[in-house]
Structures are given as C-alpha cells and as structure tokens.
Amino acid sequence: MAGITLKGLQKSYGTAQVIKGVDIEIEDGEFVVFVGPSGCGKSTLLRMIAGLEDITAGDLSIGGRVVNDLSPKDRGVAMVFQSYAIFPHMSVRENVAFGLTIAGASKAEKAEKVAEAARILQMEHLLDRRPSQLSGGQRQRVAIGRAIVRNPQVFLFDEPLSNLDAALRMDMRLEIGKLHQQLGATMIYVTHDQVEAMTLADKIVVLKDGMVQQIGAPMELYHNPANLFVAGFLGSPAMNFLDVDVVAVNGSKVLVQNAVLKPVEITAKVGGFTQGGKAKLGLRPQYLSPVESGGMLYGRIALTERLGSETVVDLTLNDGNRLIAALARDAVFPIGADLGLTFDATQAHIFPL
Amino acid sequence: MAQISQDNRGLRLVVRYAVLCLIAAIFSFPLIFMIVSSLKPSSQLLADAHSFRALLPVGDISLQNYFDAFKRAPVALFIFNSVLVTGVTVVASLALCSAAAFAFTFVMWKGRDLALTVILATLIVPFETIAIPLLLEASKLPWIGAGGITWGWLNSYRVQIVPFIADGLTIYLFVQYFKDLPGELIEAARVEGASWFAIYRRVVMPLSGPVLATAAILKFLVMYNQYLWPIMVTQEEQYRPVMVGLQYFFQLNRAWGEIMAYLSLITVPVLAFYLYLQKAFIASIASTGVKG
Numbered sequence: 001m002a003g004i005t006l007k008g009l010q011k012s013y014g015t016a017q018v019i020k021g022v023d024i025e026i027e028d029g030e031f032v033v034f035v036g037p038s039g040c041g042k043s044t045l046l047r048m049i050a051g052l053e054d055i056t057a058g059d060l061s062i063g064g065r066v067v068n069d070l071s072p073k074d075r076g077v078a079m080v081f082q083s084y085a086i087f088p089h090m091s092v093r094e095n096v097a098f099g100l101t102i103a104g105a106s107k108a109e110k111a112e113k114v115a116e117a118a119r120i121l122q123m124e125h126l127l128d129r130r131p132s133q134l135s136g137g138q139r140q141r142v143a144i145g146r147a148i149v150r151n152p153q154v155f156l157f158d159e160p161l162s163n164l165d166a167a168l169r170m171d172m173r174l175e176i177g178k179l180h181q182q183l184g185a186t187m188i189y190v191t192h193d194q195v196e197a198m199t200l201a202d203k204i205v206v207l208k209d210g211m212v213q214q215i216g217a218p219m220e221l222y223h224n225p226a227n228l229f230v231a232g233f234l235g236s237p238a239m240n241f242l243d244v245d246v247v248a249v250n251g252s253k254v255l256v257q258n259a260v261l262k263p264v265e266i267t268a269k270v271g272g273f274t275q276g277g278k279a280k281l282g283l284r285p286q287y288l289s290p291v292e293s294g295g296m297l298y299g300r301i302a303l304t305e306r307l308g309s310e311t312v313v314d315l316t317l318n319d320g321n322r323l324i325a326a327l328a329r330d331a332v333f334p335i336g337a338d339l340g341l342t343f344d345a346t347q348a349h350i351f352p353l
Numbered sequence: 354m355a356q357i358s359q360d361n362r363g364l365r366l367v368v369r370y371a372v373l374c375l376i377a378a379i380f381s382f383p384l385i386f387m388i389v390s391s392l393k394p395s396s397q398l399l400a401d402a403h404s405f406r407a408l409l410p411v412g413d414i415s416l417q418n419y420f421d422a423f424k425r426a427p428v429a430l431f432i433f434n435s436v437l438v439t440g441v442t443v444v445a446s447l448a449l450c451s452a453a454a455f456a457f458t459f460v461m462w463k464g465r466d467l468a469l470t471v472i473l474a475t476l477i478v479p480f481e482t483i484a485i486p487l488l489l490e491a492s493k494l495p496w497i498g499a500g501g502i503t504w505g506w507l508n509s510y511r512v513q514i515v516p517f518i519a520d521g522l523t524i525y526l527f528v529q530y531f532k533d534l535p536g537e538l539i540e541a542a543r544v545e546g547a548s549w550f551a552i553y554r555r556v557v558m559p560l561s562g563p564v565l566a567t568a569a570i571l572k573f574l575v576m577y578n579q580y581l582w583p584i585m586v587t588q589e590e591q592y593r594p595v596m597v598g599l600q601y602f603f604q605l606n607r608a609w610g611e612i613m614a615y616l617s618l619i620t621v622p623v624l625a626f627y628l629y630l631q632k633a634f635i636a637s638i639a640s641t642g643v644k645g
Contacts (some may be wrong), residue, residue: 098545
C-alpha cells in the first residue's frame with residue numbers, strides 16, 4: 001500500500017504542453033477519480049503515473065519514493081485498460097496469472113492466487129475459456145483479475161467501464177467499489193462519467209486543459225464548486241447559469257438581480273465581486289421548486305421529461321434564456337404553460353465575471 | 354425480373370470460373386509438362402513436344418530419368434545443401450528480423466526512425482550491385498573453428514547463410530504487422546512487469562502466426578532459388594545447392610529427360626512448403642496490405 005504525490009507534474013509533446021503543472025496528494029488506500037472532458041489530460045496523467053508516458057517536469061512519488069525514471073514494472077502499479085487488453089492467445093487462467101508467470105512464481109502460488117482472484121470476481125467458471133469466448137463484462141473481470149493477483153500497491157483504471165452497456169456498467173461500478181473496500185488499496189480511476197466519479201471516489205480531481213480545477217470529496221465539489229467549470233461539470237442535469245448584475249457587496253453577501261430575477265442575496269463562496277459588476281448565478285435544477293405565486297423566476301414550459309423519480313422541465317425565461325428544473329417525483333406540466341419557480345438562496349452559487 | 358437477374362448471376366459465375374480455370378491452366382502447363390516429360394525418354398520427349406501429348410503421360414513411361422539423374426550428379430547432396438542453407442537462414446532470419454522489427458515498433462530509442470529508413474532504403478539496392486564487394490569481404494572474414502582461426506569464408510555453408518539472415522523486406526513485413534497489434538496489449542504486459550524480451554516472446558510472437566508464415570515463404574523462395582551467390586562463393590561440390598547443381602545436366606551430352614526429372618525433384622519441396630503455409634500466407638498478405 002502506498003500514497004502517491006504528484007508535484008508540479010508536466011508533460012509536453014514537442015511544443016504542445018498537455019499537462020501544465022499538476023499537484024495532487026493521494027493518501028494510502030484512497031480512491032481517487034480523475035474526471036474531466038475529453039482531451040483534459042486525465043488519461044495522460046494516469047499513464048504518467050503508470051510509467052507509460054515520460055514525465056517532462058516535476059516529481060512523481062509512490063510510497064515516498066520518486067519513481068520518475070523507473071519503468072512501469074518497478075513502480076508497483078497494476079492497470080486496467082479501457083480496451084481490457086487481455087491477451088487473446090492465452091486462456092483466462094494464463095491471462096490472470098501473467099504477472100505472476102513473469103515474476104517467476106511457483107505453480108502452487110499461481111494456482112492459489114488465481115483461485116483467490118477468481119473467487120473475489122466470481123469468475124471461477126471462466127478460467128479455462130479463451131478471451132474470444134467472453135462477453136465484454138467478463139473480459140473486464142479478467143482484466144481486473146490480472147491486476148489484483150499481484151497485490152499491487154496502486155491500482156490504475158483507465159475508463160474501465162466505457163465499453164460496457166449501461167446496466168453492466170452499474171454492476172461493475174458497484175463491484176469496483178466493493179473491491180476497493182475489500183482490498184483497501186490505493187486506486188486511481190479515470191473517467192469522463194460524473195456518476196462514476198461521484199459514486200466511487202473518496203476524492204475527485206477535476207481536470208481541464210491539463211490543469212487541476214479542484215480537488216475534494218464528491219459532496220464538497222458538488223456543494224462548493226471552486227469555479228464555473230467545476231460547477232457546470234458536476235451534477236446532472238447540469239447547473240443553470242444566469243447572467244446577473246451585482247447590486248451590492250457586503251462581505252461574502254452579494255445582492256444580485258437581472259431582468260427576470262428579483263433582487264436576491266447570495267452567500268458567495270468565492271471572492272472578487274464589485275458593486276455594479278457582472279456575475280454568473282448558478283442554480284442546480286434540483287433546488288428549484290414550483291410555486292403558485294411569489295416566484296423568483298418565471299418562464300414558459302418548452303419541454304418536459306418525466307422520468308418517474310423526477311420530472312425535468314425545460315423553461316424559456318422571459319428574457320429568452322433557458323432554465324432546467326428537476327422537480328421531485330412525477331408531475332404533469334402542460335407545455336406552453338407559464339411556471340413560477342423559487343429557490344433556496346443558500347443552495348445557489350455565484351461566480352464573478 | 355427476378356428470373357433475369359438470377360440467370361445473370363448464374364452466367365456471371367460460369368464466366369468467372371471459366372476465366373479462373375484458364376488462368377490456372379496457363380500457370381500449371383509448365384509444371385505438368387515438366388513432370389510428364391521427366392517420365393519419358395529424351396527421344397520421345399522431343400517428339401511429343403509439338404503436340405498436346407507433351408502434357409499427357411503416354412508412351413514409354415518410366416522412372417529411368419530419375420535413376421540417371423542421381424547417377425550423373427550428387428542430387429541428394431545438392432538437395433541436402435539447399436534444405437540446410439535455406440532452413441537455417443529462414444529460421445535465423447525470422448528470429449533476427451522479428452526482434453529488430455519489435456525494437457523498431459515498440460521500443461523508443463534515439464535514431465530509431467532514421468535507422469528504419471536506412472534499412473528500408475536497402476530494399477531498392479539490387480543484390481547484383483553488392484555481390485562483388487560482398488565476395489571480397491567474405492573472402493577475408495575470420496572464423497574460429499576446431500582448427501583455430503581461419504581466414505576467408507569461401508566454400509562453406511556459413512557464407513551462403515549469414516549474409517541473408519537480416520534483410521529489409523523481412524523487417525518491413527514484421528514492422529507493418531506489429532504496428533497493427535493493439536498497443537494496449539504491449540502496455541498491459543509492461544505494467545504487469547514483463548521485460549521487452551518477455552513481451553516479444555510471450556505476447557508479440559504468439560500473435561504473429563500470419564506474418565511468420567509470409568516471411569518464411571518469401572525467404573524460403575529467395576534462398577532456395579539462390580544461384581548467383583553460391584556460384585561465386587562455392588568452388589567445391591560439397592557445398593553447392595540445387596540451382597548450381599542444374600549446371601551438371603547441361604554439360605557434355607544434354608539429356609532433357611534427366612533435366613526434367615531433376616527439376617521435378619527440386620520443385621516438389623517448394624510446392625509442398627508453400628501449400629503447407631498457403632492459408633496463413635494469404636491471410637497475412639491481405640492483412641499487411643503488401644502485394645506479393
């Protein structure tokens with residue numbers, strides 16, 4: 001088991017800098033998820049930790065040891081790839097035992113560890129099959145099995161579930177979570193799926209353009225996003241942003257309004273507001289509620305999506321902007337009707353422009 | 354409408370098979386002529402040559418030409434020499450060229466692309482242009498044998514084997530094939546702790562059946578058909594291969610029946626080897642995009 005420290009990590013391909021100085025502290029046994037849009041550098045960062053990409057600048061330590069120049073095999077990491085990367089010419093048993101075979105383990109030791117991994121992943125009945133005879137989910141199990149038999153200090157997952165269908169993805173997500181509890185190993189998991197990030201992580205690292213946007217526990221990021229990007233990236237449906245005018249600033253209390261919003265005082269979690277300036281007001285769809293009268297925002301219903309557990313309403317505000325509201329449980333709203341909404345100002349976010 | 358299109362399809366099939374049969378016939382005529390002629394005495398062979406009887410095993414048929422061929426020349430020795438030289442070269446070439454291609458494809462090192470370019474550039478240099486310098490070089494190379502150090506490689510098996518082990522075409526074939534292997538397989542093996550050699554041996558080579566077959570066939574044909582080089586470097590009968598052996602049948606009284614018998618004997622191994630590897634060969638040619 002080992003903690004990992006990334007200090008000023010950079011990666012360039014020629015003149016193109018893709019990782020621009022990343023600092024992350026990962027505790028021993030922590031489950032950390034790197035999340036961000038395509039091209040944000042999350043997979044590159046993971047591959048740098050694995051040793052599959054050179055580090056241009058900065059220090060990477062695993063278990064207190066700087067490993068910048070060590071080859072992958074000397075870093076004590078195991079990796080699960082998006083394409084599974086299981087060897088097509090070997091049986092499942094040989095695939096799972098591959099790392100042990102390379103390390104020169106005895107037959108008895110291999111048999112024991114493979115059996116243990118197969119038990120944990122419930123794939124005892126698959127051991128003698130060829131990869132071509134397995135489904136996607138089973139192949140992913142084999143890839144995870146190959147990772148766990150070596151007892152690595154660190155597990156690296158590179159979008160392991162993105163090739164699976166939705167139902168299987170949820171099953172495997174739960175299993176990976178269970179696996180982490182069982183093994184207690186440090187795990188780093190890369191995904192662009194925020195549901196995977198929110199459900200699995202002890203700590204989420206949000207990346208954009210090769211830079212860390214925010215690091216924190218899932219709920220901390222959800223409730224206290226450090227900037228507009230993080231606020232808009234986490235949560236589904238995404239947070240609504242309204243352009244507002246700053247009427248008054250009093251410490252962290254910011255009074256804002258716009259053409260369709262009555263003046264409302266928001267407690268800002270970030271600074272940088274000036275009276276008379278512009279700001280973005282962030283409202284999560286889940287924290288909007290319909291009211292008969294005295295609403296803070298009014299709009300016309302353009303579309304509704306009834307999901308059973310909630311109803312997503314797409315409103316066109318009186319100034320022409322869109323607003324999404326996710327209203328509790330199943331509710332029927334006629335399209336074209338006017339709807340008044342209110343929100344809890346303590347759950348609203350504000351960012352200076 | 355449906356009836357017409359079905360007829361059309363049937364007709365097209367007939368035409369297609371007719372064309373294929375014609376092409377197959379054109380290619381097999383020389384082979385059939387060779388085998389049939391090897392069974393006839395020289396006088397009848399020449400008499401039949403102007404009619405389609407040349408392609409039919411009719412008349413005075415016997416294996417006499419084969420017995421005479423063995424009497425005239427050390428046929429078994431020539432075949433043994435060719436099989437030995439070809440076999441060792443093919444095996445050594447597959448091992449060396451695949452390892453080189455592995456280094457060119459998967460391992461990052463300074464000057465890699467330049468080195469590969471230089472190797473590929475050798476493809477456009479005809480062997481004839483380097484034959485003389487190579488001969489001079491080979492005649493001065495040292496060798497450590499049972500009798501200590503000797504100088505000059507002429508009149509040996511090694512002089513027929515070593516210069517042909519590494520070649521640009523074989524390396525190129527392997528590089529093309531390796532590039533199509535999923536990179537994540539190699540990365541997974543690296544993370545699992547495999548050394549480069551272990552990746553080569555346990556992951557890459559087991560997945561390289563088709564390209565091994567292609568490279569083996571191409572190398573086999575080149576080596577088995579060697580003529581110019583062996584003539585230059587072997588003055589002693591003991592080391593001569595089959596193609597050089599053909600000379601024995603054109604000296605003194607030329608016996609066409611024996612020539613045909615000898616040719617049949619030395620063609621059969623090539624055909625057998627090709628048929629054995631044919632399926633993998635075609636699969637690999639199709640997948641590497643290299644036209645044969």
